[in-house]
Amino acid sequence: MNILYLSSEAVPFAKTGGLGDVAGVLPRLLAQSANVSLMLPDYMTESIKGSGALVVDRFPLTVGTQDFEAVVKKTVCAPGFSVYFIANDLLFGREGLYGDAAGDYGDNFIRFLFFQKAVMEHVRREQLSFDIIHCNDWQTALVPLFVNMEPRPESLRRVKTVFSIHNLGYQGIFPAAAFAESELPGHLFSAEYLEFYGNLNCMKAGIIFSDRLLTVSPTYAREIVGAEKGFGLDGLLAKFSSKLSGILNGVDYSLWDPRNDPFIEHRYSAAALAGKKKNKQALYKELAIAAAVDSPLLVMISRISAQKGVDLLLELLPALLQEDLHFIFLGVGDRAWTGELGDVAGRFPQRMTFLNCFDEKLAHRLEAAADMLFMPSSYEPCGLNQIYSLRYGTVPVVRATGGLEDSVQEFDPQTRQGTGFKFKGSDAAGVLAVIRRALRMFADRDLWRKLQENGMGMDFSWERVVPHYFDLYKKMLSEDAQHV
Numbered sequence: 001m002n003i004l005y006l007s008s009e010a011v012p013f014a015k016t017g018g019l020g021d022v023a024g025v026l027p028r029l030l031a032q033s034a035n036v037s038l039m040l041p042d043y044m045t046e047s048i049k050g051s052g053a054l055v056v057d058r059f060p061l062t063v064g065t066q067d068f069e070a071v072v073k074k075t076v077c078a079p080g081f082s083v084y085f086i087a088n089d090l091l092f093g094r095e096g097l098y099g100d101a102a103g104d105y106g107d108n109f110i111r112f113l114f115f116q117k118a119v120m121e122h123v124r125r126e127q128l129s130f131d132i133i134h135c136n137d138w139q140t141a142l143v144p145l146f147v148n149m150e151p152r153p154e155s156l157r158r159v160k161t162v163f164s165i166h167n168l169g170y171q172g173i174f175p176a177a178a179f180a181e182s183e184l185p186g187h188l189f190s191a192e193y194l195e196f197y198g199n200l201n202c203m204k205a206g207i208i209f210s211d212r213l214l215t216v217s218p219t220y221a222r223e224i225v226g227a228e229k230g231f232g233l234d235g236l237l238a239k240f241s242s243k244l245s246g247i248l249n250g251v252d253y254s255l256w257d258p259r260n261d262p263f264i265e266h267r268y269s270a271a272a273l274a275g276k277k278k279n280k281q282a283l284y285k286e287l288a289i290a291a292a293v294d295s296p297l298l299v300m301i302s303r304i305s306a307q308k309g310v311d312l313l314l315e316l317l318p319a320l321l322q323e324d325l326h327f328i329f330l331g332v333g334d335r336a337w338t339g340e341l342g343d344v345a346g347r348f349p350q351r352m353t354f355l356n357c358f359d360e361k362l363a364h365r366l367e368a369a370a371d372m373l374f375m376p377s378s379y380e381p382c383g384l385n386q387i388y389s390l391r392y393g394t395v396p397v398v399r400a401t402g403g404l405e406d407s408v409q410e411f412d413p414q415t416r417q418g419t420g421f422k423f424k425g426s427d428a429a430g431v432l433a434v435i436r437r438a439l440r441m442f443a444d445r446d447l448w449r450k451l452q453e454n455g456m457g458m459d460f461s462w463e464r465v466v467p468h469y470f471d472l473y474k475k476m477l478s479e480d481a482q483h484v
């Protein structure tokens, strides 16, 4: 099977969030049983520069009214696994992937249209043959449409497309003028196709024109066909619900496991948990936090955005910080909330530390040091930190939504089954009550240890997930055979 996997980010080359984690591991594992090509924009990060990729193609490409040069670089990372970087200095040689401190880049539509057109053109020029093209999020959502447009490259005549929605909150919505730059047939700018309240909506293309739709958890797949979590696309998604399903993301335990995590000072496991407390001591020393190491440490590692429940957090923080605990927030994002978080941390320095940066090493060290992870996301397609937390013996306290619902089981002190604590509503008092219940449980060392062990024993490895992707691909290809 030949698979083309398209993503706007992938670890270790470029990452802003969960998509980067997924695209960093899934294609690599698929390549153990198939030929996989991963194509990404060339952001000129240090790891892309150090990848050893060589130029294999270059061609002029007109996007809208502008002429660009597309340069295609390729490196073979493992047998059957090639990574391609689509380069253009002007479009991708920037500080951020999608924006900088001032916000999203104003030309993001052109940037990712360029990327997708360059992918199609390179495939056509080299006659690269694929059975499956797997697209992810709005940055690659036009490809299923391009594939369906004539003239279809000969090498893609029988290709099937999958479109994965990692976050419906980001649909790639641009003013109507962007549609003209796309040079797509005019009839596609209608409510039935890509138009969305007078604007162009890129994600609609992926939803409508792909052969299969995926999201990153079964619960999120059910939620997005409803008005509350559908971001205005619930009607469209409901219409295509027969091709929609959810597969919970896995975790790369070669990167996220306290038994072999290179970023943490003291390795530990469920059988030998002592290192966890030592990591907390080391972290407090490193960050000059004057908190008692025996008191609980609650952390959040998160983008600062409405999705992540930062408004709810700010509402309950004054009461939460009265408890005997320390709270650390690691994250970057929305400026207004960043300011507020900084203010609260400034007012309660004994109780709260705000780390306003994106720092992978710190994320690992927090997972290893913390007793609990808080994820009050208003919606969460999958969420990865709670799954990392389980392996680190860091008990998740989460909203019962999307992938949080699917990956955390409520702990029952009677049966001693379960891995964390969940809440449903968004009233601060109710959420506080759940955190307080977790804090009470923390005081019972024996019970807490059992809870940690339950989580640490869970297996969310990608190796268990990958067969579900192959099942889907094979099903799609066999359906194709029936039509022929």
Ligand code: ADP
Pocket (backbone or CB within 6 Å): 016, 017, 018, 019, 021, 167, 301, 302, 303, 330, 331, 332, 357, 358, 359, 360, 361, 363, 382, 383, 384, 385
């Ligand atoms: P999303 O993709 O919606 O941001 P996920 O939970 O799926 O949320 O994935 C977030 C990923 O980004 C995790 O790997 C998490 O550790 C990482 N992350 C988020 N914020 C930071 C940060 N400030 N520093 C380091 N890593 C971060």
